[in-house]
Amino acid sequence: MNPITPAKGLKGVVVDTTKLCLIDAERGVLVYRGYDIHDLATHSNFEEVAYLLLYSKLPMRKEYECFCEQLRQNRSVPDVVVEIIERIKDAPPMDVLRTAVSALGAIDPDSGDNSSEATLRKGIKLIAQLPTIVATHERLRRGLKPVEPNPKLSHAANFLYMMRGKPPTEEEAKAIDLDLLLHAEHSSNASAFAVRVTASTLADIHAAIVAGIAALKGPLHGGAAEAVADMALEVGSPERAYEYVREKLARKERIMGFGHRVYRTEDPRARHMRELAKVLSEKSGDKRIFETLLAIEEAMKPLQSKGIYVNVDFYCGCIYYFLGIPKDMYVCMFALGRIVGWVAHALEQYNDNVLIRPLLHYDGPTNLRYIPMDER
Numbered sequence: 001m002n003p004i005t006p007a008k009g010l011k012g013v014v015v016d017t018t019k020l021c022l023i024d025a026e027r028g029v030l031v032y033r034g035y036d037i038h039d040l041a042t043h044s045n046f047e048e049v050a051y052l053l054l055y056s057k058l059p060m061r062k063e064y065e066c067f068c069e070q071l072r073q074n075r076s077v078p079d080v081v082v083e084i085i086e087r088i089k090d091a092p093p094m095d096v097l098r099t100a101v102s103a104l105g106a107i108d109p110d111s112g113d114n115s116s117e118a119t120l121r122k123g124i125k126l127i128a129q130l131p132t133i134v135a136t137h138e139r140l141r142r143g144l145k146p147v148e149p150n151p152k153l154s155h156a157a158n159f160l161y162m163m164r165g166k167p168p169t170e171e172e173a174k175a176i177d178l179d180l181l182l183h184a185e186h187s188s189n190a191s192a193f194a195v196r197v198t199a200s201t202l203a204d205i206h207a208a209i210v211a212g213i214a215a216l217k218g219p220l221h222g223g224a225a226e227a228v229a230d231m232a233l234e235v236g237s238p239e240r241a242y243e244y245v246r247e248k249l250a251r252k253e254r255i256m257g258f259g260h261r262v263y264r265t266e267d268p269r270a271r272h273m274r275e276l277a278k279v280l281s282e283k284s285g286d287k288r289i290f291e292t293l294l295a296i297e298e299a300m301k302p303l304q305s306k307g308i309y310v311n312v313d314f315y316c317g318c319i320y321y322f323l324g325i326p327k328d329m330y331v332c333m334f335a336l337g338r339i340v341g342w343v344a345h346a347l348e349q350y351n352d353n354v355l356i357r358p359l360l361h362y363d364g365p366t367n368l369r370y371i372p373m374d375e376r
């Protein structure tokens with residue numbers, strides 16, 4: 001028998017090449033299509049970064065305006081999808097999002113067309129529609145009427161507007177814009193890989209995005225931000241952070257918002273999230289949550305020798321809290337940004353496709369004989 005060591009969790013396995021995103025695990029560098037994330041976070045915005053990821057270059061002004069217009073024109077969702085959301089409004093937001101995208105796929109006139117043009121068109125439509133689905137669900141479950149998209153507002157500002165029914169401040173819109181930009185792409189994480197696996201069977205883009213949403217839901221991926229928020233509430237104050245972390249680690253439990261499959265240093269996105277959380281908490285005058293998170297980060301310092309540092313999800317919850325986004329919607333916020341990366345991954349996969357089909361090493365019994373049910 002061959003001694004086989006399975007690559008559990010596909011750790012360290014390179015499955016393909018990509019031109020979308022580079023992660024330098026040791027130096028904590030993240031690059032979207034050649035541009036450093038710090039450069040983009042400082043100077044760009046969500047729409048421009050979405051264009052960059054989808055079209056492989058920064059847009060000229062005309063191209064940018066055209067792309068923004070395309071997003072604005074595709075924001076609404078058909079009545080039948082709103083009816084489905086209404087019917088299942090008591091389900092968790094991520095389940096509603098997954099179901100609504102699946103329904104959009106079922107009624108899309110181009111659903112069987114996997115050409116690059118049709119996939120890009122459907123992908124851009126989905127990028128535009130996801131915020132509408134999430135905001136519509138939030139309003140319906142609160143017994144409120146959905147708010148029509150506002151074509152005068154940016155992608156980020158319009159989302160907050162549809163959710164709350166009034167336009168956000170410039171600062172609030174900028175906070176969401178940065179959050180979406182930072183979440184837009186991150187190489188072959190579990191949800192992007194799920195998208196690529198699904199696209200590799202030549203299933204359509206809606207099917208691939210449904211797979212991505214399903215994979216994002218878990219607490220080891222997109223669900224971590226919500227778990228961090230629960231933890232911050234449980235800890236309650238900076239003074240309790242050290243004891244909390246010590247006890248949890250002694251029980252061999254994980255602290256959410258720390259560690260990463262790839263980074264062995266601080267996640268470069270965390271710097272921007274920490275800064276944003278600080279600004280919003282100072283502005284609100286309520287610094288308790290932010291200071292509790294800082295104290296947890298300090299208490300986790302000994303784990304840095306193992307390469308466990310804060311990740312992008314650690315400060316998200318704090319930001320969403322100050323923007324009035326309900327806790328069970330946090331993972332949907334991740335999806336609103338990552339949809340761009342998912343669409344770009346599906347396009348890359350279709351353009352140079354090989355069916356993704358790894359092996360499993362069988363280590364169960366062999367030579368068993370079937371025994372009729374009554375004789376077992």
Ligand SMILES: CC(C)(COP(=O)(O)OP(=O)(O)OC[C@H]1O[C@@H](n2cnc3c(N)ncnc32)[C@H](O)[C@@H]1OP(=O)(O)O)[C@@H](O)C(=O)NCCC(=O)NCCS
Pocket residue numbers: 009219220221222224253254255256257258259260261262306308311312313
């Ligand atoms: C993201 C994550 C799943 C990556 O896991 P991974 O690459 O499989 O890392 P491993 O499970 O191999 O962990 C390596 C070691 O670090 C420890 N570790 C990893 N993340 C940890 C955390 N958040 N808290 C405490 N210890 C952690 C593991 O227990 C393990 O310790 P050991 O070697 O003594 O057994 C993991 O870090 C985690 O569960 N983090 C919390 C959830 C989270 O924030 N997810 C969002 C990611 S963006």
